Amino acid sequence: MSAGKLALVVGGGNGIGAACCEVMHAHGWSIAVADLDEAAAQRTAEAVGGSAFHLDVRSIASIKALADQVESDAGPVxxxxxxSAIFQGNVPIEETDEELFDRVMEVNLRGTYHVNRVFGMRMATRGAGxxxxxxxxxxxxxxxxxIYGPGKAAIINLSKSFAGEWGGRGVRVNSVxxxxxxxxxxxxxxxxxxxxxxxxDQRMALRRCVEPNEVAEAVEFLASSRASGITGTDLVVDCGWMTGALWGAYLGGLR
Ligand SMILES: NC(=O)c1ccc[n+]([C@@H]2O[C@H](COP(=O)([O-])OP(=O)(O)OC[C@H]3O[C@@H](n4cnc5c(N)ncnc54)[C@H](O)[C@@H]3O)[C@@H](O)[C@H]2O)c1
Known part of the structure; x- marks a missing residue:
């Protein structure tokens, strides 16, 4: 249990982020939810007795304002x-363009980078997080x-880079x-x-897809003191999709 500790979930209004709020609340965390979709943030916050904040990760001013506001309203994170993320369609490379590249990368990579930077610097100053x-x-x-895939590869790498930068100041950084x-x-x-x-489903080693709460349990574990020795790691929660994909090249696949 992480009683009394505050978790801020960016993109917590919907989907996996909302599941993270529910699972972390069940493990004893206090929850702050920040999302571009204010109504969704409010809905999730109400479900877990937490507080809701508006955030657009594309705006560094918005991220900095959120850091001040969450600290004054709910305490240190x-x-x-x-x-938070946006998705791209199944578009061949010949049909992508600069606008799509910038739109996806701005939210997924640039946004994640700056949210990590702003909140991580505060954690490093406090010596924990x-x-x-x-x-x-x-x-x-x-x-x-x-476009989405290369952005996600960069998020795995930025998590490892930030883990090295701040490990000496008590901040762990991992990805799921x-x-x-x-x-x-x-x-x-x-x-x-x-x-x-x-x-x-038959392409996954476990013959099914992942449930949002299964991702959230992995996130909660890495955030908690039970993972005190883990930093710079990526934890795959895929019901064996990658395992099944490799088997697909042999003897007709999984048996
Ligand atoms: N669902 C999947 O199958 C899957 C698989 C692999 C990875 N992921 C990753 O997990 C995370 C959650 O995915 P999901 O399926 O729950 O997505 P989702 O669309 O349900 O939730 C994403 C949330 O991000 C918010 N958001 C979007 N743009 C924002 C911005 N500019 N500022 C602040 N918030 C913004 C949305 O409002 C939404 O609430 C994403 O990083 C996604 O890439 C999801």
Missing amino acids: DALVVS AIVNLASVTGQGSTPLN SPGVTLVPRIRERKASGDRYPADL
């Missing part, structure tokens, strides 16, 4: 979770997500890489056959 960034299995290898996770948007797409193959 013990754990930061960064789950834990950061968990949501990366993705698309950052581990080759997928059709030719989910596989296909059944947040409402993806559950609907999977059911309608949009983008995902009909035998998707």
Whole structure:
């Protein structure tokens, strides 16, 4: 249990971020939720008795203002979770453009970098803190997500870089890489056959996709003192998607 400790979940209004708020609350954390979607942040905060804040990770002024506001309203942030992201369609490289590249990278990579920087510097000054960034299995290898994936690979690397920078000042930084996770948007797409193959579950070693709370449990573990010796690590929570993909090249795949 992490009684009395404050977790700020950026992008906590929906999906995996909202699951992180619920699971961390159940483990005893106090919760602050920050999101571009103010109504969603409010909904999540109400469900866990926490506080809601507006944030646009594309604005460094907005991130700095949030840091001041959360500290004065709720106290110093013990754990930061960064789950905010936007997604790209299945667009061949020839059909991508600068606008799509900048739009995805601005939220996913630049936003995550600056949220880590602003909150991590405060943690380093205080001499304690834990950061968990949501990366993705698309950052581990080759997928059709030719902008989103490279951005996620960079998030895994920035987590390792920041871990080295601040380890001597008591701040741990790790990432979690989910596989296909059944947040409402993806559950609907999977059911309608949009983008995902009909035998998707059979391609995973565990023969199913990930539930949001399974990602959240990994995030909570890395944020908690139970992971006191872990920094600069990426934890994959993919129900064995990557394992199944490698087996796919042999004897027809998983048996
Ligand atoms: N769901 C999956 O299958 C999956 C798989 C791998 C990785 N991930 C990663 O997990 C994280 C959560 O994904 P999700 O599926 O829950 O997504 P989601 O869309 O349900 O939630 C993302 C949240 O980020 C917020 N957000 C978007 N732009 C923002 C901005 N500019 N400023 C502040 N907040 C902003 C959204 O309002 C939303 O509440 C993301 O980093 C995503 O890349 C998800």
